[in-house]
Amino acid sequence: xxxxxxxxxxxxxxxxxxxxxxxxxxxxxxxxxxxxxxxxxxxxxxxxxxxxxxxxxxxxxxxxxxxxxxxxxxxxxxxxxxxxxxxxxxxxxxxxxxxxxxxxxxxxxxxxxxxxxxxxxxxxxxxxxxxxxxxxxxxxxxxxxxxxxxxxxxxxxxxxxxxxxxxxxxxxxxxxxxxxxxxxxxxxxxxxxxxxxxxxxxxxxxxxxxxxxxxxxxxxxxxxxxxxxxxxxxxxxxxxxxxxxxxxxxxxxxxxxxxxxxxxxxxxxxxxxx
Amino acid sequence: xxxxxxxxxxxxxxxxxxxxxxxxxxxxxxxxxxxxxxxxxxxxxxxxxxxxxxxxxxxxxxxxxxxxxxxxxxxxxxxxxxxxxxxxxxxxxxxxxxxxxxxxxxxxxxxxxxxxxxxxxxxxxxxxxxxxxxxxxxxxxxxxxxxxxxxxxxxxxxxxxxxxxxxxxxxxxxxxxxxxxxxxxxxxxxxxxxxxxxxxxxxxxxxxxxxxxxxxxxxxxxxxxxxxxxxxxxxxxxxxxxxxxxxxxxxxxxxxxxxxxxxxxxxxxxxxxxxxxxxxxxxxxxxxxxxxxxxxxxxxxxxxxxxxxxxxxxxxxxxxxxxxx
Numbered sequence: 001x002x003x004x005x006x007x008x009x010x011x012x013x014x015x016x017x018x019x020x021x022x023x024x025x026x027x028x029x030x031x032x033x034x035x036x037x038x039x040x041x042x043x044x045x046x047x048x049x050x051x052x053x054x055x056x057x058x059x060x061x062x063x064x065x066x067x068x069x070x071x072x073x074x075x076x077x078x079x080x081x082x083x084x085x086x087x088x089x090x091x092x093x094x095x096x097x098x099x100x101x102x103x104x105x106x107x108x109x110x111x112x113x114x115x116x117x118x119x120x121x122x123x124x125x126x127x128x129x130x131x132x133x134x135x136x137x138x139x140x141x142x143x144x145x146x147x148x149x150x151x152x153x154x155x156x157x158x159x160x161x162x163x164x165x166x167x168x169x170x171x172x173x174x175x176x177x178x179x180x181x182x183x184x185x186x187x188x189x190x191x192x193x194x195x196x197x198x199x200x201x202x203x204x205x206x207x208x209x210x211x212x213x214x215x216x217x218x219x220x221x222x223x224x225x226x227x228x229x230x231x232x233x234x235x236x237x238x239x240x241x242x243x244x245x246x247x248x249x250x251x252x253x254x255x256x257x258x259x260x261x262x263x264x265x266x267x268x269x270x271x272x273x274x
Numbered sequence: 275x276x277x278x279x280x281x282x283x284x285x286x287x288x289x290x291x292x293x294x295x296x297x298x299x300x301x302x303x304x305x306x307x308x309x310x311x312x313x314x315x316x317x318x319x320x321x322x323x324x325x326x327x328x329x330x331x332x333x334x335x336x337x338x339x340x341x342x343x344x345x346x347x348x349x350x351x352x353x354x355x356x357x358x359x360x361x362x363x364x365x366x367x368x369x370x371x372x373x374x375x376x377x378x379x380x381x382x383x384x385x386x387x388x389x390x391x392x393x394x395x396x397x398x399x400x401x402x403x404x405x406x407x408x409x410x411x412x413x414x415x416x417x418x419x420x421x422x423x424x425x426x427x428x429x430x431x432x433x434x435x436x437x438x439x440x441x442x443x444x445x446x447x448x449x450x451x452x453x454x455x456x457x458x459x460x461x462x463x464x465x466x467x468x469x470x471x472x473x474x475x476x477x478x479x480x481x482x483x484x485x486x487x488x489x490x491x492x493x494x495x496x497x498x499x500x501x502x503x504x505x506x507x508x509x510x511x512x513x514x515x516x517x518x519x520x521x522x523x524x525x526x527x528x529x530x531x532x533x534x535x536x537x538x539x540x541x542x543x544x545x546x547x548x549x550x551x552x553x554x555x556x557x558x559x560x561x562x563x564x565x566x567x568x569x570x571x572x573x574x575x576x577x578x579x580x581x582x583x584x585x586x587x588x589x590x591x592x593x594x595x596x597x598x599x
Contacts, residue, residue, distance in 0.1 A: 018375075018379070018383055019372045023372075026415075089369055089370070090368055090370050091370050094363075097363060098388060099359040099387075264335065266289075267286075
């Protein structure tokens, strides 16, 4: 692996990330659609918990879950469906023709999506904390950063894998994303601790990295509730998330290579005119 | 020095996804081609002739069903990374990039996929925008560009990475005269200045191929029918007489091909002005009077009749027995 090869691919990551990062400032409508609207859902759950006299931490759980929905939606609509849209616009064949690793394109999409989405999620968190006067009990900020980053790598790794698989599905990809929106909100415990689903369901849902990531983040924000509402110890969750990172990155590479080979053989997957 | 492009018995068959969706289509049927470095080579043929399929194979986007293809001496199947470093491609009607980026940002983004340093890329982009008359549009969003401006931007995208070999797939498709001229002039200038650079241009505009290309291959139904300089190709019909005849709408044209002395003929009906344009390749000029008689007997009036110099379209008509449209 030469320096030139590495630099070329790092530049490709930067180039592909750029439209996603700059897009946020060019289309400020996201403030309404991706911050204000999710906050309405968060508010509904928060008032239910208030009405039920649930522990105060539950409102924090909901706000954190609401912020994390931005990442899940970005993975579904901005990562998984992206190669299909790129094919339809004609960009994909230009990407495929470039002398770079296809992984650097996906990494660019992921990095750009992550940066843009973090801004949206942070806005949801800040507004939610302000509106509902939430107090956080954060004692391990470094661990929080580590858990968040590992969760994001695993989550976007899964998005990278989906990107190739969705390309095989073609137009059906739209339905797949719809199918994986609300059910995952439920299965991953976006608005309640996943432990409430029971051990078997929670283990099953843990294949989606945001399940364990969200649970670990909640435990870090509210350490006092960890024993009662946390699913697994944070260290265990972190270890599993690290495993998911490796697994999804390898699977995304394999599925991307398969998709490219199949595309070149059949002429259907990557070319707009086919 | 290896040729810029070489194909040996190159064949590509597209199979339908399911049998009930139709038959397999042979897009390329044993194409042999050799293009030397420094050539501006044209591939002329009607829609569906196999031009784009050939370019997709050469640009490593598609595998051949059989046969071999080499670009700069590298096998497109097994050495595709080496090929990709040396090529770029621009297609007519392309809508690449992202509408929310500015022209300059869009071009910069594509240079990053070729590992160009940002400073060099931005400098070259500025120079080329200036050459293409787009300097005042560099900070405009791509979605605000007209079709012609967008295609100029696409052409810049292809050339800005300074490829050894560029594939241009109908680069002036649907453009107005001025935009087409700018692009054609740039192509000729680029290949003329850099003798180690090669252009493979596909087009179905006869005049474009005639004007730009040092050599032209005429392709139809996936086969190369002739390959030579435009002058030599036109010599193929030099001994024949070219006749162009405009009439009011002519209903029955079947009898025209059987007139003695008519080698090949094509026609275009234009319902908007109720006209028919006929184009003949004649072995014998004596056939003209029989043609005129036949047209009049068919109930049409002669609007214009003239002998023309041989063009590439005449060559195509002679080789294939049909026109482009």
